[in-house]
Amino acid sequence: MNPTKISACNVNVFYGASQAIKDVSLELADKSVTAFIGPSGCGKSTFLRCLNRMNDTIDICRVTGDIRLDGQDINAASVDPVQLRAQVGMVFQKPNPFPKSIYDNVAYGPRIHGLTQNRTELDEIVESSLRAAALWDEVKDRLRQPGTGLSGGQQQRLCIARAIATRPEVILMDEPCSALDPIATAQIDDLIHQMAQDFCVIIVTHSMSQARRVSDRTAYFHMGNMVEYGETEQIFINPREKLTETYVSGRIG
Amino acid sequence: MTPSRTPMQQVQASLARRRRKQITLQVLGIGAISAAILMLGLLLTTLTLSGRHALTQTHLTVQVFIDPAEIRADRLPRGGFDDVVTAAIAALIPGADLSNREGRREVSAISSNGAQFLLRDLVVANPALIGQTIALRFPVSDPYDQLFKGLIDRATPEANRRLNDAQIARFDALVAAGAVSTPLNWGLLFNADSRFPELAGLRGALMGSFWALLTCFVIAFPLGIGAAIWLEEFAPRNRISDLIEVNINNLAAVPSVVFGLLALAVFIGWFGLPRSAPFVGGLTLALMTLPTIIIATRAALKAVPPSIREAALGLGASRQQVVFGHVLPLAMPGILTGTIIGLAQALGETAPLLLIGMNAFLTSAATSPFDASTALPTQIFLWADSPERGFVSRTSAAILVLLTFLIVMNALAIALRKRFERKW
Numbered sequence: 001m002n003p004t005k006i007s008a009c010n011v012n013v014f015y016g017a018s019q020a021i022k023d024v025s026l027e028l029a030d031k032s033v034t035a036f037i038g039p040s041g042c043g044k045s046t047f048l049r050c051l052n053r054m055n056d057t058i059d060i061c062r063v064t065g066d067i068r069l070d071g072q073d074i075n076a077a078s079v080d081p082v083q084l085r086a087q088v089g090m091v092f093q094k095p096n097p098f099p100k101s102i103y104d105n106v107a108y109g110p111r112i113h114g115l116t117q118n119r120t121e122l123d124e125i126v127e128s129s130l131r132a133a134a135l136w137d138e139v140k141d142r143l144r145q146p147g148t149g150l151s152g153g154q155q156q157r158l159c160i161a162r163a164i165a166t167r168p169e170v171i172l173m174d175e176p177c178s179a180l181d182p183i184a185t186a187q188i189d190d191l192i193h194q195m196a197q198d199f200c201v202i203i204v205t206h207s208m209s210q211a212r213r214v215s216d217r218t219a220y221f222h223m224g225n226m227v228e229y230g231e232t233e234q235i236f237i238n239p240r241e242k243l244t245e246t247y248v249s250g251r252i253g
Numbered sequence: 254m255t256p257s258r259t260p261m262q263q264v265q266a267s268l269a270r271r272r273r274k275q276i277t278l279q280v281l282g283i284g285a286i287s288a289a290i291l292m293l294g295l296l297l298t299t300l301t302l303s304g305r306h307a308l309t310q311t312h313l314t315v316q317v318f319i320d321p322a323e324i325r326a327d328r329l330p331r332g333g334f335d336d337v338v339t340a341a342i343a344a345l346i347p348g349a350d351l352s353n354r355e356g357r358r359e360v361s362a363i364s365s366n367g368a369q370f371l372l373r374d375l376v377v378a379n380p381a382l383i384g385q386t387i388a389l390r391f392p393v394s395d396p397y398d399q400l401f402k403g404l405i406d407r408a409t410p411e412a413n414r415r416l417n418d419a420q421i422a423r424f425d426a427l428v429a430a431g432a433v434s435t436p437l438n439w440g441l442l443f444n445a446d447s448r449f450p451e452l453a454g455l456r457g458a459l460m461g462s463f464w465a466l467l468t469c470f471v472i473a474f475p476l477g478i479g480a481a482i483w484l485e486e487f488a489p490r491n492r493i494s495d496l497i498e499v500n501i502n503n504l505a506a507v508p509s510v511v512f513g514l515l516a517l518a519v520f521i522g523w524f525g526l527p528r529s530a531p532f533v534g535g536l537t538l539a540l541m542t543l544p545t546i547i548i549a550t551r552a553a554l555k556a557v558p559p560s561i562r563e564a565a566l567g568l569g570a571s572r573q574q575v576v577f578g579h580v581l582p583l584a585m586p587g588i589l590t591g592t593i594i595g596l597a598q599a600l601g602e603t604a605p606l607l608l609i610g611m612n613a614f615l616t617s618a619a620t621s622p623f624d625a626s627t628a629l630p631t632q633i634f635l636w637a638d639s640p641e642r643g644f645v646s647r648t649s650a651a652i653l654v655l656l657t658f659l660i661v662m663n664a665l666a667i668a669l670r671k672r673f674e675r676k677w
Contacts, residue, residue, distance in 0.1 A: 057566060059490055086569035096560035098579060109568045112578075159564070166568055 005030035005200040011065035020046045022224040033201045035211035038221035044204045048172050052088040053081045088170040089163035095155035097147035102139050105147040109166030133161035153184025173203040189214050220244045304649030310438035311398040314390040315341040319383050326380045334369040345430040346423050365392040367452045392451040395643040445618050450643025457618040461531045461626030468535020477546030485554045486576050505544035512541050513605030529610040529625035538599035549591020553584035586673040593666035597659050603630040629655045
């Protein structure tokens with residue numbers, strides 16, 4: 001296992017009075033893909049959103065416990081969520097490009113964070129990000145056209161390019177393929193493999209085959225508990241827990 | 254449920270009833286819309302029928318000899334302009350007798366009181382005209398305007414008529430001489446108000462409404478959007494923000510006359526701002542428009558899909574960047590529509606303007622928001638109250654002008670919405 005990028009210890013999440021995550025502790029390795037699987041409502045997305053403090057935007061949501069990125073407590077008062085989110089990028093379930101041009105979509109992150117000094121550097125970031133998202137060849141002639149005009153799979157890759165463009169260290173993906181057809185999904189899967197060379201990728205997915213294809217390690221969540229966490233092969237072939245076995249064998253969920 | 258019928262038979266049995274309900278609903282809907290269209294048609298027809306008389310104005314064109322005996326260059330702007338005009342009219346009427354006071358008055362009453370001032374302004378601007386004969390076109394006075402437009406029935410017994418037979422005969426002589434014409438009444442838009450209907454126009458009211466709406470927009474637009482953004486995007490959800498929200502909704506329902514009383518007490522009473530000023534009118538209208546803009550803006554902000562906010566937040570945009578970079582631009586069509594509809598409401602608002610004195614009789618148009626002025630609705634109110642017959646058609650015409658502005662503003666709202674609407 002690669003060195004630890006994120007370590008979570010005794011994380012609890014409450015929505016008002018109900019508890020969505022119960023005492024979850026795990027370590028996420030750098031430059032690898034970790035998959036979170038589990039039935040709907042098990043808390044895997046909620047836990048994912050703790051890692052870049054997206055839960056802060058929900059008024060009634062309360063997070064306790066200790067989450068460290070490179071040893072730094074991300075919930076510390078000194079950490080600005082803006083900076084954290086520049087470090088920990090996110091790709092959402094539904095492709096959500098801005099209603100702007102393809103170029104402006106990718107350039108948005110670098111622009112707001114002031115990552116570039118001039119136009120040439122920005123052009124380079126946009127191109128390299130689109131290349132990294134395997135979208136460059138398809139859109140290089142229409143960078144000025146609206147990102148919302150692309151197909152669903154292209155939109156999602158655009159969102160990945162947009163996330164990559166801010167040069168994050170971690171990329172969170174919340175069911176990135178649930179709105180896509182199998183061909184687009186296969187393209188994203190390839191992309192996730194590639195991304196694992198540079199980033200710590202964490203993906204929430206409902207597709208067990210996708211988890212199996214793309215991830216190095218897998219965590220199984222059930223009713224807010226993390227039931228089992230280990231090498232993907234081990235989770236799918238030889239799970240230690242009964243709950244995991246019933247889920248991965250397709251008997252529940 | 255009778256067991257002998259199959260479910261399919263039961264469905265069939267219910268079909269007729271369901272169709273009947275559907276048709277009833279459609280008939281009611283079409284009926285409601287027809288009634289509304291009928292009412293609107295009735296309103297517009299009566300206004301047009303009455304207002305069309307004000308679209309033209311009967312004018313008299315006469316050759317005026319600017320008599321140096323009456324008008325002396327060294328005494329300008331004083332001079333016998335009235336007598337000169339009267340003489341010019343009398344020249345076209347066979348048997349006109351200017352030797353006595355009565356006869357002079359009969360002839361001079363044909364021309365509008367404004368004719369002499371028209372001539373005076375010409376001569377003052379160019380004193381070289383003295384001693385020359387020039388063609389002068391000026392409005393006739395209201396009764397003769399009515400006569401020429403057929404609004405005075407010649408068959409009415411003389412005693413009940415506004416013009417007696419001799420007066421009509423004199424005017425007919427002018428018509429026979431080809432001196433009478435009815436050009437378009439641009440004065441309706443470009444003249445200020447006057448006691449004489451043939452001279453009265455809406456320039457003062459239009460300027461007053463313009464300044465008031467400008468003030469209203471400059472104040473209510475940024476304040477309304479700012480308040481809505483804070484309430485919608487930044488305010489914590491607690492009792493205080495709930496209370497504010499409820500009160501904004503209540504404010505939108507407060508009768509406008511109450512805002513007028515408030516403005517009278519606060520702006521004029523405490524702050525000592527000038528009475529009748531469009532600036533104060535604008536402030537009052539801004540108070541009324543604010544809730545409308547806040548509510549429309551909040552609705553528009555709410556309608557922006559959360560996925561866009563999440564996308565921007567996920568990239569590390571600050572909340573301010575999310576709001577100003579993404580949410581506000583996407584909400585703009587809705588905000589603009591709400592604002593323009595709010596301003597259109599403000600344009601037609603009468604009661605608060607009456608209370609702050611924007612119904613004064615003023616014969617000059619405001620040149621700044623701090624000059625006393627009327628506004629379109631208060632001008633209509635003033636004219637509707639005037640006894641002169643000529644103001645009846647002018648009131649209708651003024652209402653048509655107001656309605657035209659409202660329609661233009663609403664069309665603008667629709668156009669802006671279409672122009673800026675984007676898909677996401």
